[in-house]
Amino acid sequence: MEPINVFKALSNETRLKILEWLKEPEKNFPKQGAHLPKDVSYKGGVCVGDIQEKAQISQSTVSSYLNMMQKAGLLESIRHGQWTYYRRNEEFIQELAKYFKTEI
Amino acid sequence: MEPINVFKALSNETRLKILEWLKEPEKNFPKQGAHLPKDVSYKGGVCVGDIQEKAQISQSTVSSYLNMMQKAGLLESIRHGQWTYYRRNEEFIQELAKYFKTEI
DNA sequence: TTGACATATCGAAAAATCCAGATATATAAT
C-alpha cells in the first residue's frame, strides 16, 4: 500500500465523488443494468460511460481517473464485452481505514 | 472539515513524515525542550527550526508546509517568544479517522 | 468484414504544486 498515491487519488473533488457514488451503485446509477448481462453478477460494478455521464467530465478524463484510482488500490475492475465495470475494492479500503486510524 | 485539503496535505512524503514524527515528539525531537521555557507546558509542541532540521528542507518550505497542515486542520500552533510550536490536532485527527471510516 | 460503440491511450495547453532563496516581521538580548 502506497499511502501517498491513495491520498493523491483522494485529492480531487470528482474522484472523491466517484468513490462515494460507488458505495451505493444502484442508487446513484439507477439505469445501470440495462447492458449488464444477466449471467454476470459483478456486484456493484458500474461501467465507465455511466460514471462519465454522472461526473460530467470527458471520457478520457474519467477513464484515466478510474485507472489512477485502481492503481492506488481503491477500485477494481472487470471487463465484460465492450464494457469495463468498476467497483470499490472494499477489502483494500477497509485496510486503509485501519491504516488511517493507527498510522495517521 | 474540508477533506480535499486534508488529502492534499497528506499527499506529500515530507508532510506525512512530519505528522508521524509529531506523534512522538520527545522521541523524534530529543533535544526539544532546550528552549522550551519551564513555565509553559505546550505538550507535544515542537518548534519550526527543529522540524526543519529533521526534515532537511528549507526554512521557508517547512514554514509553509506547517501552515498548510494547520489550515487543513491537522496541526495547531502556539507562539511563545520567538518560537512557534506546532503539534497535532488530535481531536481533529480523531474526527478525521471517523470520517474516513464512515464516508470513504 | 464492416460499422458502431465502449474504453484506453496519446499529446498538449493551462493550472496548480513544489520548493528554494530573498526579504519582511516579530521577539529577545545587549
Add this chain to the structure above:
DNA sequence: ATTATATATCTGGATTTTTCGATATGTCAA
C-alpha cells in the same frame, strides 16, 4: 536603539496535475 534569532511571507522557476480532443484498440452486431 541595535543586533541577533526564529518564523512568515514573497517571488519565481521547475515540475506535476488537470483536463481535453484526437486517435487507437477491443468487442459486438449486421
